[in-house]
Amino acid sequence: NTPLKMIDTKRLNRHVSSLLGDEDVFSGSILDNITLGNTEISFQDVDLVCKIVGLDDYISKQQQGYETHVDPQGKKLPFNIIQKILLARCLVTKPSLILVEDNWNGIEPQIRQQVINHLTNPKHDFTLIAISNDEAFTSQCSRTIYLENGQLVEN
Numbered sequence: 001n002t003p004l005k006m007i008d009t010k011r012l013n014r015h016v017s018s019l020l021g022d023e024d025v026f027s028g029s030i031l032d033n034i035t036l037g038n039t040e041i042s043f044q045d046v047d048l049v050c051k052i053v054g055l056d057d058y059i060s061k062q063q064q065g066y067e068t069h070v071d072p073q074g075k076k077l078p079f080n081i082i083q084k085i086l087l088a089r090c091l092v093t094k095p096s097l098i099l100v101e102d103n104w105n106g107i108e109p110q111i112r113q114q115v116i117n118h119l120t121n122p123k124h125d126f127t128l129i130a131i132s133n134d135e136a137f138t139s140q141c142s143r144t145i146y147l148e149n150g151q152l153v154e155n
Helices: 009-013 030-035 043-052 056-060 079-092 109-120
Strands: 016-019 097-101 127-131 145-148 151-154
Touching: 016 079, 030 043, 030 079, 043 056, 043 079, 043 109, 079 097, 079 109, 109 127
Parallel strands: 016 097, 097 127
Antiparallel strands: 145 151
């Protein structure tokens, strides 16, 4: 019963994370791109999330590891690595609400399934709202709502 205008947006943003189609990486290190410069995020949390999204193998092969420089919009980076960095960014803050648009076509099937398993694991302490056409993903969700002829229909 709190009016929307009364909610502190900075406080709200600490609890909400999103990965939508318009997200991109920026010029800086891989670590900066994941943490967005938030020094309160522990390296252990970054490392764990990178394992979940399958980014750890790429980072371990880079001479500068997490300090590897990323060009603006990820020029010179494979598309799947950009997607993994964005996924890691979405998960690393341990949000209460995660909003994702499932557009991870470039990610290897095994890693994709690993991410889906993580996002849909009922033991996690977050709410997931996802937009997806992938039946393998939606079948693992506890509740599914479809858009049919412009109407929302619950399965």
